[in-house]
Structures are given as C-alpha cells and as structure tokens.
Amino acid sequence: MRKRKAHNSIKTAERLARQKLKHTAIGCVAAQGPCQLLDLRTQKPLVMHPATFQLISQLRHQWTVYIAVFGINVFGKHYSKSEEIQVTHPQFQRDMVETLNTHHKKLVDGFNPNHLLSVGWLATPYIYEWREEQAFKMLESLGALAFEKTDKNEIYSLIA
Numbered sequence: 324m325r326k327r328k329a330h331n332s333i334k335t336a337e338r339l340a341r342q343k344l345k346h347t348a349i350g351c352v353a354a355q356g357p358c359q360l361l362d363l364r365t366q367k368p369l370v371m372h373p374a375t376f377q378l379i380s381q382l383r384h385q386w387t388v389y390i391a392v393f394g395i396n397v398f399g400k401h402y403s404k405s406e407e408i409q410v411t412h413p414q415f416q417r418d419m420v421e422t423l424n425t426h427h428k429k430l431v432d433g434f435n436p437n438h439l440l441s442v443g444w445l446a447t448p449y450i451y452e453w454r455e456e457q458a459f460k461m462l463e464s465l466g467a468l469a470f471e472k473t474d475k476n477e478i479y480s481l482i483a
Contacts, residue, residue: 344448347448349361352467385409392404392434392441403467407453
C-alpha cells in the first residue's frame with residue numbers, strides 16, 4: 324500500500340498565496356495615503372481584505388520592488404529615476420524595510436533637489452520584470468504626479 328503524502332500547512336499556505344497574489348502588486352506613493360493592492364493586468368486598485376494582508380505579511384515571498392523618484396524640470400516636464408530590486412531569497416515584507424529605505428535614500432540623494440516632487444514604489448511578492456512605462460503609469464494612477472511646486476520650492480499635494 325502506498326503511503327500518503329504528509330500534510331504541510333506552511334507549503335499549502337504558500338501555494339494558496341501564490342495563486343491568490345498572482346497578477347497583483349502593492350503600490351505606495353509617499354504623502355498619498357496607505358499602500359494599495361493593484362491588479363497588474365487592469366492596472367486598477369483592488370480591495371485589500373484582511374486575509375490578503377495576512378498572505379502578504381505572514382509568509383516569505385521572493386519580492387521584486389520597483390522604486391522611483393519623480394520630478395518636474397524647469398520646463399514643466401515630469402520625469403523619473405528608478406531602480407528595480409530583486410530579492411535573491413524569500414523573505415518577509417517587514418525584513419525588507421531597511422534595505423528599501425537605503426535604496427530609496429540613495430536614489431533621492433542622486434536626484435536634483437530643485438526638481439524633486441515625490442517618491443513611490445511598486446512591489447510584487449514574486450519575481451517580476453517591471454517595464455518602465457507600465458510602472459510609471461501605475462505610480463501616476465496612485466498620485467505620484469499629483470503635486471505642485473511653488474517658486475519657493477515648496478511641494479503641495481493636489482489631492483485634497
């Protein structure tokens with residue numbers, strides 16, 4: 324008689340998470356509110372249920388993060404500088420915070436402070452290759468460019 328495969332609840336949860344989080348990303352723009360769950364196919368926000376939040380935060384994932392800094396030049400044209408970070412081994416979302424802050428700070432420090440408008444990031448809990456146009460469009464929909472600069476170099480959000 325053949326022995327049944329042992330039940331492994333962690334592997335079952337990881338498999339469920341991969342299925343549930345397929346074609347999704349988490350996005351955030353500083354000063355525009357909390358992080359949002361996004362559908363990569365439609366590029367629209369999804370409702371973040373507590374169960375989805377648990378799948379993201381309580382399991383290790385092989386994250387791919389796209390970080391960007393947005394600016395506006397003297398001619399009024401928007402532009403961005405970005406970097407893609409791929410995690411080499413699965414880790415918790417909370418363990419990535421320090422690494423991402425370091426990368427974001429380095430990106431902001433290399434940006435012209437007179438042009439700086441906002442910062443944002445997109446993350447997928449699986450290996451994903453971001454296209455710059457797609458990422459720019461998604462961060463723009465989250466409000467990355469919804470800021471205005473005054474002559475005194477002060478930044479104001481256009482979203483009230």
